[in-house]
Amino acid sequence: MTVVESAPDLLSPRARRRRLLRRRLARRPLALIGLGVAAAFVLAAILAPVIAPYSASTTDFDALLAKPSWHHLLGTDELGRDIFSRVIWGARASIQAGVLATGLAMAVGVPIGLVAGYYRGWIDPVISRLTDVVLAFPFLILAVGLAAILGPSLLNATIALGVGAAPILVRVARGEALALREEDYVRAAVANGAGDLTILFRHIVPNMASTLLVQATVTIPTAIIGEAVLSFLGLGVQPPTPSWGVMLADAQSYLSQAPRLAVYPGLAIFLCSLSFNLLGDGLRDILDPRTTR
């Protein structure tokens, strides 16, 4: 009797792993929904000029605080601006802050954490203590303080949020590097005479990529909410540029007349942040099945 090997078993280990991850993802509908909604928000931010029915600043003085209609799907604000369009345009500030702040936090935090965890010695306690110092400041207090130093703008709010989130990335990267440097394949590379850079970038960084990916996915919603908070407080995006935080701040004055002004931008922040959290949770389960309960 001949044993016919099934075709997938001929796949390389990397392709097999990819196939396994795809199957695990397909078994997690919530993570898939998260991925879909998050992708929709990113697309809305990129395609805002195409899909928004009006520009963010077009005013219609004949329709101030108008109720939802076919002309204005979600109604208009106190200046007659289309809320639906402003929510779409507002995605730009949020997604930009979420993605760039997370990118900045990774760019700053991961190399520092790698150095601390891989080299250890005197540098590790120094970096760890400095991380503790930055973590001693509550996240929003630190972001508010930095935004105050840098001045109110979307870019500065993004920088403040990125710097505020970096210490967590330092800790995650350090922890991973500490564990990975003891692995057999790293020891083998050392024995083979591989240099530090080769070991770091060929063996350690690729093996911590999944942990970093999960961490990035959960940092994005924190930064999105952070941007909204800073803009709400007047320390982020400045009017008339649309931002969900600025829209909520404006809505405060019209809570009794037009509560819907406060509903839609908040709903957008909530759905956007929830989608990334669902995706992050799903990715964690998929990439590290030990954490699944």
Place this chain on the structure above:
Amino acid sequence: MGGFLLRRVGAALIVLLLASILVFLGVRALPGDPALALGGEQRDPAVLAQIRHDYGLDRPLPVQYARWLGHVLQGDLGTDQRKLSVAHTIVTRLPITLELAGLAIVFGSVLGILAGVIAAVRRGKPEDYAATTLALVGLSVPHFWLGLLMIVAFAVDLHWLPAGGYVSFGHSPIQNLEHMVMPAIVLGTGLSAVVMRQMRSAMLDSLGADYVRTARAKGLSERSVVGVHALRNSLITVTTIIGLQLGVLISGAVITEQIFGIAGFGRLTIDAVNQRDYALIQGVVLVSAVGYVVVNLLVDVVYSLLNPRIRIVARPA
């Protein structure tokens, strides 16, 4: 134990010292000349030079820092733009925020622990999915939006609760609670989600542990197994988590107080930044860092008392 305590206190002191340097330098990096802010309408260079001299602003930075730290250690955080003592302003505002945070912790812990226990005991059942999903919603919902929605629902539409403001407990306990209910729920929502997740995870660990199996084998009722054995051990982990959430609560208080018009420590922070009041910014940021570090230290110490293994693990290699 003594060695562990000494090491932890020493590390906390170093962190605080470095944090104070960061606060000092950070405030010096703020745009604008503090002498101009202190001088009010005065623009005369001679007067401004005198102000710089009086406040020691013309001295080298290390000297300024040493002088400032000396005052801080004596409880003197300087005076704000209105010539009021920063320490006094903080001491008046802090109890309001502590009350808010306290109520938020009570709300968040009770809800989180209850939901976590139910989710763990009914693992894989609809109750578990409901609690887990609600926790995810609680983690994703922006505090300030929840606050605005609650104001619309309970203050504007139903007229059940006041939309904002603060009445001290001593003045009228009932009115105090009426004003604090919504802010405490808003601030406690995120905490309840974190506590629920930790509680569920800790309870699942406990329910699978040998001592729980032994308790069941002895014929104890399920209520006693869950309530006494599993719950008690899980609470240790969850208490630690609640302590570590203090930083999140302080951050949350900033925005919650802004929404509900409560003149607490969080509102003071935003006012200080908006008014570019350097001494006040320095004071509030320093006090929040000290509070955070001290609470973390206490949590560590209490945890090590409850769980002796941590003292051995914490020993440096």
